[in-house]
Amino acid sequence: MTEVISLMDIDDDDNNKLNNNSNSNSNNKGKNVVVPGEPKATPWVEKYRPQSLADVAAHRDIVDTIDRLTSENRLPHLLLYGPPGTGKTSTILAVARKLYGAQYHNMILELNASDDRGIDVVRQQIQDFASTQSFSFGAKASVKLILLDEADAMTKDAQFALRRVIEKYTRNTRFALICNHVNKIIPALQSRCTRFRFAPLDSFHVTERLKHVIEAEKLDVPEAGLAALVRLSNGDMRKALNILQSTHMASQQITEEAVYLCTGNPLPKDIEQISYWLLNESFTESFKRISEMKTRKGLALVDIVREVTMFVFKIKMPSDIRVQLINDMADIEYRLSLACNDRLQLGSLIASFTRARSALVAAAN
Template sequence: MAEVISPMDIDDSNPSQGPNGNKGKAVASSGGAPPAHTKATPWVEKFRPQSLADVAAHRDIIDTIDRLTSENKMPHLLLYGPPGTGKTSTILAVARKLFGSQMHNMVLELNASDERGIDVVRQQIQDFASTQSFSFGYLFVSVHTFAKFISSFNHQQLVDLGMFVSAKSMVKLVLLDEADAMTKDAQFALRRVIERYTKNTRFALICNNVNKIIPALQSRCTRFRFAPLEPVHVTERLKHVITSEGLDVTEDGLAALVRLSNGDMRKSLNILQSTHMASQQITEEAVYLCTGNPLPKDIEQISYWLLNEPFTFSFQKISEMKATKGLALVDIVREVTMFVFKIKMPSDVRVHLINDLADIEYRLTFGCNDKLQLGSVISTFTRARSALVAAAK
């Protein structure tokens, strides 16, 4: 009987590359505990969920995908929604569940914002999708490696090893992150590749804006929308990180992290880590100081000036606060807009005020003069104040 060859002898692929030497990102990871991390590792990666059970929210979506993979019925997937809502973490957890330690052989991960042209579809993706892989119990090999391996064995030796009995074709996974950045030509080419290699390859597309994905691609995928995370889910995950890292976080500091994240888990972790690097105790003031956002008490003060003081006084005071605290006018306008929702006023006055503030925020994003736009903000509130006085009479 021939000597049994170890997995390292059979699998000659470079773990740092995708199969066939593709340029896809290395996504190798064990299916169990998270990999070791250094202190310099961003917490976004350090605390990325390693399994579907660890994903913070969207349990209905997670349970559906989990059931499909367990029953070996996984379709092509299109995961879309705002950043930081768990799309990439979910599909990576699916890959770990399906392939375990052989994930680097069975998954091709590409970021479509970097590699967005038709050549990527015709070369890397098609080359990867066109080769089949086989499973021998715990071992995965490509069809080319399999052919090279069996060339030195006769039929009886292979039967003795039990390989013919347990060999079965394995479905591979192509993960396309930021797929909405792909050109239209590349998307049409990808549609044809998906049709051609469905038998042995599944495709998972991830994007923020689903409207930029052509209908022909959307119709070939099962779509799941990842909405912004609820504050309770962000809070729960942040508490886990705080406990794991032994951080000193006050209640108002935690509330500030959740408020500024706006349902983006990645953003909340980045703010938490950067604030921890700047301050030993993470308080509300430390969080706002680190991010450059105006404090809620500053917004209340600015709103009071806008609603009660004359134009010149308001302009001078807001300008002084901007200079002293290093605030950006666009952040002030954004926070004041949110504060308007808390003020009691007629609905028609509120709508006009919010629309005017939205126009000012839009102009600021294109680099319009801060002083002119600050004058517009004050004038907008002056008109709203006049409307409130008229309504009161």
């Protein structure tokens, strides 16, 4: 949903002149747009990036709002935030194409703030670009656009400096900040932008976009393979396309097993088997069998824990036992993220299920 903080009219100026070529592609960093004629090795993430606002797969409420503001010549500074692969960069690049057409690369400065994150970048590159006059198209003067991807990686000093630059050059420049964590953007910057939250894509939109790519590339993808792609993407379109392309490079037919094998994730049938051992076998037997499967199939324990956690939601058990079990597995996953010993954490996982089994037996009696 949208959260509109403020709107700023674009100032018209019939006397604006063409700026020089110093603001051209040489300053562009971050995510680039694929143009016709690029080699076939182009990643599908870029090859199938939406070229217009109408092509953006989801978030139609946000896209339509931005489209209307653009058409009415009332584009504000923008702050687009949300998880990766949800269409933030694609949306703002589509806006740029609509605004500038063939002059696109002269009118936009792209910076990846995770690389260009310091105050010097704000004082030099950004301020130099913002301070120059913008192109004039007919009777309307078009503002330039500065795109700051991964803006949450900027230092606090750089963000405070950017606040003043935004105020000073509002007349001829608009800023689009893109980030995953909006809480890392200082309030002073947030208040100067219209904020839009991009939620993870639902399975319908991911499926439809994947079908479009599958048809365009003439791939052999059974329904089970497509379902596996959607499931593993977790609402991240970029991740879904990367998995699809990687699996295609490894296998002619993109089956469910090929997808899981390519990503290194445990198959659903493996998780069912592991869960059966955890719920029915002794500690020693469970440890032996899970260790053997983990080694034979090259599975990571952290992936097993995540998948088993999801499987627990499908099992019928009292809510208090389920909550305790899920909390235990969350603790195990956290310890694994700190590089704790796998064998110890596997033992902890089996012990958690042993306690849960004892609680289930006690509850039944």
